[in-house]
Amino acid sequence: MPDPATYRPAPGSIPVEPGVYRFRDPHGRVIYVGKAKSLRSRLNSYFADISGLAPRTRQMVMTAGSVEWTVVSTEVEALQLEYNWIKEFDPRFNIRYRDDKSYPVLAVTLNEEYPRLFVYRGPRRKGVRYFGPYSHAWAIRETLDLLTRVFPARTCSAGVFKRHRQIDRPCLLGYIDKCSAPCINRVTAEQHRQIVLDFCDFLAGKTDRLVRDMERQMNAAAESLDFERAARLRDDIGALKRALEKQTVVFGDGTDADVVAFADDDLEAAVQVFHVRGGRVRGQRGWVVEKTGEPGAEGEAPLVEQFLTQFYGDQAELSAGAGDEATNPVPKEVLVPVLPDNADELADWLSGLRGSRVSLRVPQRGDKRALAETVQRNAQEALAQHKLKRAGDFNARSEALQSIQETLGLDEAPLRIECVDISHVQGTDVVASLVVFEDGLPRKSDYRHYAIREAAGDGRSDDVASIAEVTRRRFARHVADAEQPMAAEGKSRRFAYPPNLFVVDGGAPQVNAAAAVLKDLGVTDVAVIGLAKRLEEVWVPGPSADPVIFPRTSEGLYLLQRVRDEAHRFAITFHRSKRSKRMTASALDSVRGLGEHRRKALVTHFGSVSRLRAASVEEITAVPGIGVTTAKAVLEALGVPRDATPEPASDAPNHSDTPEPILHDDLPRADLARAEPPGLDPPQTDEQPIPDPHSEQISEWQTSE
Structure with missing residues (x-):
């Protein structure tokens, strides 16, 4: 782990102007982005007394290998540059106000x-x-x-x-x-x-006018003795009032505002936002994030500044092409618990995003103060619930990582684990997956899949060669990045540093193949193991014939199994999509005179090859560019006899579809040997499809019966 004294800037070399700074790790990856009114004062505070820093900030300084900065003229420019760099580099030590999915x-x-x-x-x-x-x-x-x-x-x-x-x-x-x-x-x-x-x-929010209009129509219908219409309008008014009850009126003056509140401790902070539009609460969302703990950044003011910058910057990007005032994510008023030091600059930046003036203030009394207290209670409750839920998860993950470290004799806990799995059907469509776990949790943004270029000459799969190829392709990039750590500012640096533990799905041959590749590339700081499915034994590189056996109740073994199963799931998903595309294309490739455009037109029109196989010649010729001769050739290529007269395609189950090939990982070898290989004629059946009572073909079906 780097010593901060080795990369501390020389005294007097840091400018006193405002700017944005970046900490990088020894591999060149940006791990933290910050801004300051005075770069010299802020950066010197990171190196003055490391023991006095917050735990997360101390970890960041000890992880970094260099620091650099950019001088700007105003704090508004610093806000914009900081937001852009956080979006570009995704630093691991910055607060991330985001979920695994966007809000609907x-x-x-x-x-x-x-x-x-x-x-x-x-x-x-x-x-x-x-x-x-x-x-x-x-x-x-x-x-x-x-x-x-x-x-x-x-x-x-x-x-x-x-x-x-x-x-x-x-x-x-x-x-x-x-x-x-x-x-x-x-x-x-x-x-x-x-x-x-x-x-x-x-x-x-224009509800009163609509309700009055409907009530007037209801009374007019009752006076004209049209009681059925009056009853319908009465029920409609009741439905409107029930809908209104779900949106509580909080501001009688129809204010558009976002109300923000925080609840935090030494390590984490919970934020809650209530979106009020037209005086009614239209939506609510919340996050729980880890605090950065910048030197001298105490209280809620830094949280407010970081939240407003990230949240409204992201929302403005989502709404960039809308061009509609009604869809503008920045409201006229933002109510916060405290004002940051650069409140005026923040308000100017938000006004630029909205296109009109935005008020940033702290509510003092009345309805707005009452709503702010309600949002505050929601934030405190969210933090308490998060702590209760995370306590068990965090302890289990820590125990699992410690168990893996002790059992395998690693120098440090494997905070980043990568796992590779291979998937194929009898040597065809060979693909590989690479999944990443950080701190015992999946990091899906770093998942990768590979199409294997190398294959065995006898047509059978070679998992050992595939593992070697994937390992070489993954770590060749790491070696290249290590040689040029500062190159290509705009490139993604997700794989600029190696994992602590590299797991392959397999036994001793797969592990030795991966270890040999790492040795050839000169990578010496990555531990390699293999996890075999049969007895869940762990294999390590070397001539030893005995695997490492984890206790069956070990948290470390549970974590390795979760990593391996996730890699298997990701590989199977990619393999099925690739195999489905190949089978769809290959089934129609043999038809003479059927080009790429007409193949796509057929699949698009019928939705799948199985529906195309169940279609009649007349239905196929309904596709533009397809004649009778080509339609018959298509059915023949799909295995439909010339004298067969398939029923028109419908939503009824098709019992004559060719069975889907079975992946080699899905069945034991004994069952795989009994599975019907792909490409054979489908089994014959006497069952007839059940007619759709709403279908226009019902009369013809009854006549044939």
Whole structure:
């Protein structure tokens, strides 16, 4: 581990101007990004008294191998540069206000002829209006279920909409009056758009006008003795009021604001955000993150600054192409527990993201103060729950890493573990997966898969050669990065440093092959082991014939099994996708006169080869560019006899599909020998597909019977 004194800048060489600095590890990877009003004062504080630093900051300084900085003219520029570098380098010691997935929102596609309502995650698009975010997707569906009774707008996908327009029959929602069925022209495009606009007005807070209009229509219907319409309107008003009850009014003046609160201890901090739009709480989200603990950065002010920079910077990127005021993620007002030292610069930066003035302040009294206290209680509860949940997990992971270190005789605990697995079917479509665990938890952003270029000449798989190839390809990059640690600023540095432990799925041959590759490349700081499936024994490189046996109740063995199983799952997933593409293409490659474009047209039209195999000649010729001769040749290539007359494709199960090939990892060898190899004719069956009572072919099927 590097000594901070070895890379401390010379006295007087650090400028006193504001700027942004980066700490790098010995392999050149950026591990921390920070900013300061005075670079000299901030950087000197890291090296003055290491024992007085916070635990996480002390670990960062001891891990780093160099420090560099960039001088800027203003603090607003420093904020923007710090945010850009955190996004680019993803430093491991910076606070990360993010989840494993984005929060769902309710999207309304106003840019379509027939707008659609649906659950959406991802970047914002121009012409689409968004409401939310919501904590759960089911909350959006529950809201839609309540409101489509009053606003029967389209919620189906483009494919379903097109299909029902072709068959001239609405879906179930159209039959139960939860969709106005524009697909069959029950309403015009203009009428449907007005329904959607009323829906948007309701979610935007214009609820009183809609409720008054409906009450007026209900009274008019009752006076004209149209009691059925009056009853429907009465029920619709009740549905609207139930929906309104789910969104509590917190500000009577219709304020748009985000209310932020924190709860923290020495190591971690919980943050909660309530999104208030039109005076109502529209969404809520929260995180629990590890604190950086910068020197002299005490209290909540640094947390507020880091959160506002990362959170609104990310949200502005998602909304970059929307171009709609209603979808702007930065509200007019941000309420925080304390103001950071650079509050004015932060407000200017947020105003630039929004395009208009943003107020950053601390609520002092009234409804806003009361809501801030509620958000604070939510943050404290979230931190308490996190501590209770994490205590058991953290102790188990620490025990597992310590068990692996002691049993294998490693110099340090394997904080980063990488595992390789090979997957294939009888030597074909050979692929490999590499999964990464850090601190006993999967780091899915670093997962990789490989298509193996080397294969055995006899057509059978060679797992040993495949393991050697993957090991060489993975660590050749590490060696190249180590030779040029500072090259290519914009390149990803995820694999710029090696793992502590490299695990291969297999026994002594696979382990010795991987160890030989590491020796050839000159990599000496990586331990290599193999985990065999049969008895879960651990193999180490060398001539010893005896494996290392972990106790069956060992936490270390459980962790190694989880790593191995995750690598197996990732390899199987990639293999199946590659095999499916190959089988789809190879099944039609033998048809003369069938080029790439018409093959794609066939698969796109029918959805799968099995549906194409079950189609008739007439159905195949319905695809543009396909004639009768080509259709017959396609069926013959798919194993359908010339005299067979397949039924038209339907949603009924197809019992004549060729069985899917079985992966060599999925069955024991005895069962694999009995499994039917791919490519054989499908077994014959006397079962007939059950006709669809709604199908237009029902009369023909009954006649044939």
